[in-house]
Amino acid sequence: MTSAMSNGREAGTERRRSRVQEAITTAARHGTPLTASAIARAAQVDRTFLYRHRDLLDLLHAAGLRSAGEMPEPGTATRASLQADLANANARAARLSARVQQLETLLSRHLGNQAWHESGPGGPACTEELQQTITKLEQRTADLTTALEEREAELKAAREANRQLTRALNQRE
Numbered sequence: 001m002t003s004a005m006s007n008g009r010e011a012g013t014e015r016r017r018s019r020v021q022e023a024i025t026t027a028a029r030h031g032t033p034l035t036a037s038a039i040a041r042a043a044q045v046d047r048t049f050l051y052r053h054r055d056l057l058d059l060l061h062a063a064g065l066r067s068a069g070e071m072p073e074p075g076t077a078t079r080a081s082l083q084a085d086l087a088n089a090n091a092r093a094a095r096l097s098a099r100v101q102q103l104e105t106l107l108s109r110h111l112g113n114q115a116w117h118e119s120g121p122g123g124p125a126c127t128e129e130l131q132q133t134i135t136k137l138e139q140r141t142a143d144l145t146t147a148l149e150e151r152e153a154e155l156k157a158a159r160e161a162n163r164q165l166t167r168a169l170n171q172r173e
Contacts, residue, residue, distance in 0.1 A: 019043040020056050024063050034064035051088070 023042035027034050039060055040047040050057050061081055077085075 016043065016045045016049060017053065017056065020045060020050065020053075021059065024056075024060055028063045028066065034060060036060065057084070 020039060020043040023039045024034070026032075027039060027042065032038065036047050036050050036057070040050055050060065058081075061078070061084075064080070065078065
């Protein structure tokens with residue numbers, strides 16, 4: 001089942017790739033704007049699809065330069081490609097910075113817990129012992145409450161018997 005899903009995903013990617021290539025060719029032929037947004041819209045794909053498939057983005061940039069008559073020599077960088085690379089690098093740096101911050105927080109939490117456990121009563125054995133003690137005390141409280149209710153019922157019955165005996169004695173006289 002996994003291979004069928006994988007094959008389906010690959011086929012879908014290939015269909016989207018061919019739609020993007022057709023959209024670039026059509027846009028270049030008709031003189032419409034050759035931007036990532038316009039091509040993504042025409043090919044009915046997400047703009048990030050172009051950025052994930054660098055060869056399609058390069059094809060788009062090359063078509064844009066050809067249509068503008070600015071085709072550079074192969075292997076040379078254009079201002080647009082350098083700006084795109086810089087924007088991608090900045091976005092990646094921001095993602096990595098956020099991930100580093102997240103990992104630092106996790107590490108700090110882990111080291112703090114470790115120091116707390118090593119320094120005193122915070123060990124898992126202590127916690128387990130305390131939990132057992134709490135359970136025992138709760139059971140003891142329940143037992144004592146039951147015993148108290150029984151004693152109160154016995155006391156109530158004894159008082160009632162005492163009243164009846166007192167009435168019986170008072171009626172004889």
